[in-house]
Amino acid sequence: MTNRSAGHPTRRPTMTDVAELAGVSLKTVSRVINNVPSVNQEMVDSVLTAVKQLGFRRNDLARSLRAGDSTATIGLAIEDLANPFYSTIASAVAEVAREHDTHLITASSEESPERERDLLLELCQRRADGLLVVPAGTDHSYLRLEIEMGTPVVFLDRPPTGLLCDAVFIDNRGGASAGITRLLEDGHQRIGVIMDSLAIYTMRERLAGVQAALAAAGLPYDDALIRVGVHEPEAAAGVAAGMLDSSRPPTAFFCGNNRISVGVLEELWHRDSDAALMGFDDFELSRLMPRPLTVIAFDLRELGRKGAEMLFKRIDGDRSWPTTEVLPTTLLERGVSRRA
Amino acid sequence: MTNRSAGHPTRRPTMTDVAELAGVSLKTVSRVINNVPSVNQEMVDSVLTAVKQLGFRRNDLARSLRAGDSTATIGLAIEDLANPFYSTIASAVAEVAREHDTHLITASSEESPERERDLLLELCQRRADGLLVVPAGTDHSYLRLEIEMGTPVVFLDRPPTGLLCDAVFIDNRGGASAGITRLLEDGHQRIGVIMDSLAIYTMRERLAGVQAALAAAGLPYDDALIRVGVHEPEAAAGVAAGMLDSSRPPTAFFCGNNRISVGVLEELWHRDSDAALMGFDDFELSRLMPRPLTVIAFDLRELGRKGAEMLFKRIDGDRSWPTTEVLPTTLLERGVSRRA
DNA sequence: ATGAAAGCGCTAACAT
DNA sequence: ATGTTAGCGCTTTCAT
Numbered sequence: 001m002t003n004r005s006a007g008h009p010t011r012r013p014t015m016t017d018v019a020e021l022a023g024v025s026l027k028t029v030s031r032v033i034n035n036v037p038s039v040n041q042e043m044v045d046s047v048l049t050a051v052k053q054l055g056f057r058r059n060d061l062a063r064s065l066r067a068g069d070s071t072a073t074i075g076l077a078i079e080d081l082a083n084p085f086y087s088t089i090a091s092a093v094a095e096v097a098r099e100h101d102t103h104l105i106t107a108s109s110e111e112s113p114e115r116e117r118d119l120l121l122e123l124c125q126r127r128a129d130g131l132l133v134v135p136a137g138t139d140h141s142y143l144r145l146e147i148e149m150g151t152p153v154v155f156l157d158r159p160p161t162g163l164l165c166d167a168v169f170i171d172n173r174g175g176a177s178a179g180i181t182r183l184l185e186d187g188h189q190r191i192g193v194i195m196d197s198l199a200i201y202t203m204r205e206r207l208a209g210v211q212a213a214l215a216a217a218g219l220p221y222d223d224a225l226i227r228v229g230v231h232e233p234e235a236a237a238g239v240a241a242g243m244l245d246s247s248r249p250p251t252a253f254f255c256g257n258n259r260i261s262v263g264v265l266e267e268l269w270h271r272d273s274d275a276a277l278m279g280f281d282d283f284e285l286s287r288l289m290p291r292p293l294t295v296i297a298f299d300l301r302e303l304g305r306k307g308a309e310m311l312f313k314r315i316d317g318d319r320s321w322p323t324t325e326v327l328p329t330t331l332l333e334r335g336v337s338r339r340a
Numbered sequence: 341m342t343n344r345s346a347g348h349p350t351r352r353p354t355m356t357d358v359a360e361l362a363g364v365s366l367k368t369v370s371r372v373i374n375n376v377p378s379v380n381q382e383m384v385d386s387v388l389t390a391v392k393q394l395g396f397r398r399n400d401l402a403r404s405l406r407a408g409d410s411t412a413t414i415g416l417a418i419e420d421l422a423n424p425f426y427s428t429i430a431s432a433v434a435e436v437a438r439e440h441d442t443h444l445i446t447a448s449s450e451e452s453p454e455r456e457r458d459l460l461l462e463l464c465q466r467r468a469d470g471l472l473v474v475p476a477g478t479d480h481s482y483l484r485l486e487i488e489m490g491t492p493v494v495f496l497d498r499p500p501t502g503l504l505c506d507a508v509f510i511d512n513r514g515g516a517s518a519g520i521t522r523l524l525e526d527g528h529q530r531i532g533v534i535m536d537s538l539a540i541y542t543m544r545e546r547l548a549g550v551q552a553a554l555a556a557a558g559l560p561y562d563d564a565l566i567r568v569g570v571h572e573p574e575a576a577a578g579v580a581a582g583m584l585d586s587s588r589p590p591t592a593f594f595c596g597n598n599r600i601s602v603g604v605l606e607e608l609w610h611r612d613s614d615a616a617l618m619g620f621d622d623f624e625l626s627r628l629m630p631r632p633l634t635v636i637a638f639d640l641r642e643l644g645r646k647g648a649e650m651l652f653k654r655i656d657g658d659r660s661w662p663t664t665e666v667l668p669t670t671l672l673e674r675g676v677s678r679r680a
Numbered sequence: 681a682t683g684a685a686a687g688c689g690c691t692a693a694c695a696t
Numbered sequence: 697a698t699g700t701t702a703g704c705g706c707t708t709t710c711a712t
Contacts, residue, residue, distance in 0.1 A: 055485045061467055147394045364682085399705055
């Protein structure tokens, strides 16, 4: 390992240095630093004086070197910290971590399964006490060994592959189903459904919910009204435009995520269409959108919190069978209208 | 320190275990693990076999225990990871960190100076190689010692107090000045100015820019048109409403940050006012806002990247005099209008 | 090319 | 109540 901090004016003092200056033993310094009560007040004073004089600061790396000791660190692997979806989760996880006096190392995989793997294994090398994963990869069997070695793992939002472990999900299927049902109740017979790639677990679940609701209503299945693999808002706008321009246009749209919602919304507003809009996942400023829309909302912070809490239970020794928790969704009316 | 992982079925194997199983010395294992070339191929093989069999994973804590060695970790202190402003910075910092094979520990102070201080000192205890700070606190002199001890620090967005060190800022003053100047060029004589608390450095700078531009234009200073200490969108809407309802309403608004912009925007839209709107700081979906607005934009990722790069220069041994960098702003026309 | 021994900074076990 | 010793898992002299 290269010494990246060569040539410092000062080297950080150690407990030995403090002990020497204070004229006490190393162990006494250790006791004082760790607030062990049974220490003579005079010694405490002289140690603290020496600590201040030298600018001593305990080396926590050395402290947690002992085998099996906690490093007071957990790791979180996400796809992209700049995305509000992930940063909201990260923030909630950090909050729980703080409650447990634990630091959080957040690592972005940039959607690369290899990077995700490398990151998680590196976190194991640093002896993180546990790991949270919003998976990007498609095989997580390599984590089995790490879990056996004592590093618990909890998955968020998406299930692991090739591995059984704790996880927290959103009720994608139920939410989508409820959304479609609402649209049907409102009298819509032709609903345009626009989804991102079905390679994404949540999209498969949401589509399944859509189909279940349509089937339950006995509505004829119209291929022209379902489009998957739409990734960008612009593409979503285009798809919506195409459907609206067809001979039998939809009277409502169901959007698989909020990027799609935004694209469709823009298209509807531009052409002053009064088609209804429902989107999965709320987004910032949705209440400011220039026309009414309904969103299937869920509590992302709760997802992060629940997952982190499950993880800390494991860290604290819980060895029970892996658990899966599913968080509910809510239908929310959003968007503003101008005052008359 | 409590042993939080007591009772594991397996304990993580060490290099000694690997050496024993492979029938070689500890040092040979170390060489193989660290890809030292001068090792007999047979030994390499037997070591790797043992590594695989035991599920060995090097303990990076132990590795970086040696004094002065890098921990390949930097720390970032921000106010709130859930806020896109900070998560964007964090993401950019993480990106640079990754380029340097370094992990990032991001800690939210929740706007508490004490927490900020605790966090930063804890990061020093874990021997982070360096620290980035978007400061919440008002005294950072305690960092001087840490810097002397070899932990470089770089400030982002706001300057340190009681301490001289590297920093990267946005050109708040120049940006605000340019914004006001543009409004004046557009013929506006009465500009409502709404700011958050002047306890915030960036607000003071922006207000100074506003005042400079107004003074340069020789425009009379009207107290009724300047309001500071506005923190919430709702409050901003209220302030805008008050100004608009006055006997001499403004024809344009200048908003100190995007929370204020959103509040004012909503008010303008509701009452169908055609007052011009200019806001400091772009925001997601600004181009979807239901009326035109101009934003003073800046590159937050660049702020994070620049700061991180300065930090790594220090970590790599740069001991030159502290530097301050100021990033430019741009005026951007935003908002959409409905198709005819 | 390989290995034995020392030590990184700290804490736990065991004296005194 | 205080100090001594050993050892965490690894890397680094220094021998061989």
